[in-house]
Amino acid sequence: MPLVLAGLLALWAATVALAEPFSWEALQERARQLAATPYADSRLTLPEPLARLSYDGWRDIRFRPEESLWRNEKLPFELQFFHPGMLYDHAVEVHILDGNKTIPIAFRPEAFDYGKTGLAGVSLPGLTYAGFRAHTAINTKNYLDEFLVFLGASYFRAVAQGQHYGTSARGLAIDTAEPNGEEFPFFRDFWVTKPGKKDKSLTIFALLDSPRVTGAYRFVATPGNETVIDVDAVLFPRVTLSHVGLAPLTSMFIFGENTWPRIFDDFRPEVHDADGLSLSLANGEWVWRPLRNPATLAVNVFEAPAIRGFGLLQRDTNFDHYQDLEAFYHRRPSVWIEPKGQWGPGEVRLIQIPSPEEIHDNIVVYWKPAAALEAGKAFSFAYRMRWCPAANVRPPLAFVSATRTGQGRSKGTRLFVLDFEGGTLRTLPPEAVLDASIWLSEGRVLDKHLMHNPETGGWRVVFEVETSNDSALARMLPDKRPDTEMRVILLHGITPISETWSYAFKP
Numbered sequence: 073m074p075l076v077l078a079g080l081l082a083l084w085a086a087t088v089a090l091a092e093p094f095s096w097e098a099l100q101e102r103a104r105q106l107a108a109t110p111y112a113d114s115r116l117t118l119p120e121p122l123a124r125l126s127y128d129g130w131r132d133i134r135f136r137p138e139e140s141l142w143r144n145e146k147l148p149f150e151l152q153f154f155h156p157g158m159l160y161d162h163a164v165e166v167h168i169l170d171g172n173k174t175i176p177i178a179f180r181p182e183a184f185d186y187g188k189t190g191l192a193g194v195s196l197p198g199l200t201y202a203g204f205r206a207h208t209a210i211n212t213k214n215y216l217d218e219f220l221v222f223l224g225a226s227y228f229r230a231v232a233q234g235q236h237y238g239t240s241a242r243g244l245a246i247d248t249a250e251p252n253g254e255e256f257p258f259f260r261d262f263w264v265t266k267p268g269k270k271d272k273s274l275t276i277f278a279l280l281d282s283p284r285v286t287g288a289y290r291f292v293a294t295p296g297n298e299t300v301i302d303v304d305a306v307l308f309p310r311v312t313l314s315h316v317g318l319a320p321l322t323s324m325f326i327f328g329e330n331t332w333p334r335i336f337d338d339f340r341p342e343v344h345d346a347d348g349l350s351l352s353l354a355n356g357e358w359v360w361r362p363l364r365n366p367a368t369l370a371v372n373v374f375e376a377p378a379i380r381g382f383g384l385l386q387r388d389t390n391f392d393h394y395q396d397l398e399a400f401y402h403r404r405p406s407v408w409i410e411p412k413g414q415w416g417p418g419e420v421r422l423i424q425i426p427s428p429e430e431i432h433d434n435i436v437v438y439w440k441p442a443a444a445l446e447a448g449k450a451f452s453f454a455y456r457m458r459w460c461p462a463a464n465v466r467p468p469l470a471f472v473s474a475t476r477t478g479q480g481r482s483k484g485t486r487l488f489v490l491d492f493e494g495g496t497l498r499t500l501p502p503e504a505v506l507d508a509s510i511w512l513s514e515g516r517v518l519d520k521h522l523m524h525n526p527e528t529g530g531w532r533v534v535f536e537v538e539t540s541n542d543s544a545l546a547r548m549l550p551d552k553r554p555d556t557e558m559r560v561i562l563l564h565g566i567t568p569i570s571e572t573w574s575y576a577f578k579p
Contacts, residue, residue: 093172093174094167094169094174094263094277096277096288096290096304099263099277099279099288099290100288100306100450102279102288103279103280103286103287103288103306103308104286104308104450106279106281106286106308107285107286107308107309107310107448108448111281111282111283111284111310114162114163114260114281115161115162115163116156116161116162116163116198116199116200117198118156118157118161119194119195119196119197121189121190121191121194122156122157122158122191122196123157123158123161125157125158125189126158127158129157129158129189130155130157130158130160132186132187132188132189133155133157133184133185133186133187133189133191134184134185134187135152135153135154135155135183135184135185136183136184136185137152139152139180139182139183140152140207140216141168141177142266142267146269147266147267147268147269147271148208148209148267148269148270148271148272149206149207149208149216149267149271149274150206150207150208150216151204151205151206151207151264152204152205152207152218153166153177153183153201153202153203153204153205154201154202154203154204154205154223155184155201155202156199156200156201156202157202159224160202160203160223160224162202162225162258162260163200163260164200164201164202164203164258164259164260164261164262165200165260165261165262166200166201166204166261166262166264167261167262167263167264168263168264168265168266169263169264169265169266169277170266171266174263177201179199179200179201181196181199202223202224203221203222203223203224204221204222204223204262204264205218205220205221205222205223206218206219206220206221206274206293207219208274208295210231210232210233210295210296210299211233211234218231219231219232219293219295219299220274220293220295220299220301221237222259222262222276222278224258225242225256225257225258225259226242226243226244226256226257226258226259226280227240227241227242227322228240228241228242228243228291229241230293230295230299230301230405230457230459231299231405231459232295232296232297232298232299232405232459232460232461233295233296233297234403235403235404235405235459236399236400236403236404237404237405238323238324238345238346238386238401238404238405239321239322239323239345239346239384239386239404239405239406239407240321240322240323240433241319241320241321241322241407241457242320242321242322243257243259243278243280243287243289243305244257244280244285244287244305244307244316244317244318244320245316245317245320245436245438246282246284246285246313246315246316246317247315248315248317248320248421248423248436248438249369249371249423249425249436250315255282255283255284256282257280257281257282257285257287258280258281258282259278259279259280259289260279260280260281261278261279262276262277262278262279263276263277263278264276264277265277272294272296273292273293273294274292274293275290275291275292275293276290276291276292276293277289277290277291278290278291280305280307283310284309284310284311284313285307285308285309285310285313285316285445286307286308286310287305287306287307287308288305288306289303289304289305290303290304290305291303297460298458298459298460298464299405299458299459299460300456300457300458300459301456301457301459302412302454302455302456302457303319303454303455303456303457304452304454305452305453305454306450306451306452307445307450307451307452308448308450308451309445309446309447309448309449309451310447311447312444312445312446312447313444313445314444315440316440316441316445317421317436317438317439317440318415318438318439318440318441318453318455319409319411319438319439319455319457320436320437320438321383321384321407321409321436321437321438322433322435322436323344323345323346323363323384323433323435324343324344324345324346324427324430324432324433324434324435325344325345325346325347325363325364325365325424325434325435326343326344326365326427326428326429326430326434327342327343327344327365328342328343328344328347328362328363328388329341329342329388329393329474329475329476330362330364330475330476330477330575331364331365332477332478332479339395340394340395340396341392341393341394341395342388342393342394342401343394343396343399343401343430344363344386344401345384345386345401345404345435346363346384346385346386346404346406346407346435347362347363347385347386347387347388348360348361348362348363348384348385348387348472349361349363349382349383349384349385349420349422349437350381350382350383350384350385350408350465350467350571351374351376351379351381351382351420352379352380352381352382352467353376353379353380354376354377354378354379354380357571357572358467358469358471358571358572359374359571359572359574360471360472360571360572360573360574361374361422361574361575362472362475362573362575363384363424363435364424364576365424365426365427365434366424366425366426366578367426367578368426369423369424369425369426370422370423370424370555370576371421371422371423371424372421372422372424372576373419373420373421373422374419374420374421374422375419376418376419376420376439377416377417377418377442378414378415378416378417379411379415379418379420379439380410380411381408381409381410381411381465382408382409382420382437382439383406383407383408383409383437383458383465384406384407384435384437385406385407385408385462385465386401386402386404386405386406386462387406387462387471387472387473388402388474389402389403389461389462390402399430405459405460405461406459406460406461406462406464406465407457407458407459408457408458408460408464408465409439409455409456409457410455410456410457410458411439411453411454411455412454412455412456413453413454415439415441415453416441416442416443417441417442417443418439418440418441418442419439419440419442420437420438420439420440421436421437421438421439421440422435422436422437423435423436423437466494467495467571468495469494469495469496469568469569469570469571470492470493470494470495470496470497470530470531470562470569470570470571471492471493471494471495471570471571472490472491472492472570472571472573473491473492473493473494473528473530474489474490474491475488475489475490475573475575476488476489476490477489477577480518480536480537480538481519481536482518482536482538484538484539485518485536485537485538486536486537486539486577486579487534487535487536488533488534488535488536488537488558488575489532489533489534490532490533490534490560490573491525491528491530491531491532492530492531492532492533492562492570493528493529493530494530495569495570496564496569497529497530497531497562497569498529500564502524502526503524504524504564506522506531506562506563506564506569507522507562507563508520508522508533508535508560508561508562508563509559509560509561509563509568510535510558510559510560511558511559511560512537512556512557512558513554513556513557513558514539514540514556515537515538515539515540515556515579516537516538517535517536517537518535518536518537518538519534519535519536520533520534520535521533521534521535522534531562533560533562535560537556537558539556539579553578553579555576555577555578556576556577556578556579557574557575557576558573558574558575558576558577559572559573559574559575560572560573561573
């Protein structure tokens with residue numbers, strides 16, 4: 073059977089499956105039927121003026137606020153839509169669930185202001201919207217601010233009250249940083265439940281598709297001081313998948329307080345959407361991994377069976393540390409993932425990609441199941457996302473508030489200065505005697521000092537690390553030397569009283 077015909081039959085079968093009133097079960101059945109047929113590419117053939125648009129040109133096409141869906145009904149939520157063009161060339165169908173009715177939302181060019189693109193009045197047949205954004209009264213009672221966006225592949229992002237967009241999420245990651253190349257599933261259909269006048273949450277359903285997997289997704293988004301999104305997903309692999317990332321997050325880190333040497337000629341002290349990866353492990357340990365912008369691709373694996381939570385956090389929210397009145401990096405959200413039910417054996421993967429510019433996301437994190445997802449077998453998982461200030465997801469122990477590094481006092485050594493705050497440190501007197509357990513994958517600690525920090529009320533750990541440069545590899549190919557891994561834990565007597573600081577540097 074020709075591939076195109078098979079794809080059309082799959083879509084017809086899926087449409088029949090949803091001919092009855094929409095339900096979560098019907099969406100799962102549609103995804104299951106779609107997975108039983110070959111993948112059919114649904115990219116739009118964009119008219120040339122849209123295909124050649126630059127990013128700035130595409131951004132100049134703006135949705136007219138007065139065209140917002142539900143504006144005249146005075147509901148707690150409104151929807152606005154994105155125009156296709158540039159990279160956004162997948163056919164994305166949006167439907168509204170209104171009682172027992174399923175209403176498709178047709179593309180309307182008159183809903184857009186085409187700015188200086190010259191496209192106003194130009195015939196643009198066969199288009200669908202590229203995505204949508206949701207608005208609600210998250211900051212003031214009298215104005216509906218944007219708080220949630222679905223746009224591009226399976227990407228979406230949200231903010232809480234008073235925040236600016238930063239870290240993004242995806243529905244699924246496949247073969248990220250693998251030699252064979254990454255596959256990007258996309259949400260091809262959305263169903264948005266029309267809210268009631270007193271609803272505090274917006275429910276969104278989505279159909280995921282890619283060459284190797286389909287999936288049914290349900291998102292229940294509740295905006296506020298924290299914007300909480302509860303996610304339920306059922307995947308249907310077309311083929312067995314050995315490398316799948318659940319609850320993937322993507323972010324940007326160019327440089328920060330831990331960046332050395334400082335190679336960016338920039339007036340701002342720091343540029344990043346998130347400054348670290350936080351892990352809450354099943355054994356009760358909390359881990360903090362400050363982010364880096366490495367010289368070469370860095371992939372780190374953290375064994376995390378039955379993980380309790382993980383996320384990319386922006387702990388540093390001091391404007392003076394960024395000095396950016398346009399990007400407002402100090403207002404970027406932290407994103408915390410809390411699995412629902414038992415996710416079983418698996419690991420968290422952190423991928424850090426070299427990047428010279430802040431316009432690129434170069435940080436990826438996700439949870440990878442230990443077992444492959446079998447072809448033809450449904451795989452279900454659920455989790456809660458919290459888009460919030462980092463202070464809302466601090467560990468009960470002392471946490472790392474700053475990581476700084478520089479040239480040590482002796483040639484060939486590195487100096488590290490760590491500040492810990494919170495937890496039991498709040499109740500310890502300045503004269504308390506603490507210790508720090510320091511582990512290195514290679515090399516040795518030359519010096520170590522612990523001191524009370526009267527400016528923060530916490531404790532500071534200062535130590536130097538010496539690594540060997542005598543190996544033939546170090547002399548011939550210094551850039552090929554493996555990173556030195558380190559771990560530091562604060563101790564009060566023999567009792568750990570802090571999260572684990574985990575870091576890597578290239579000698």
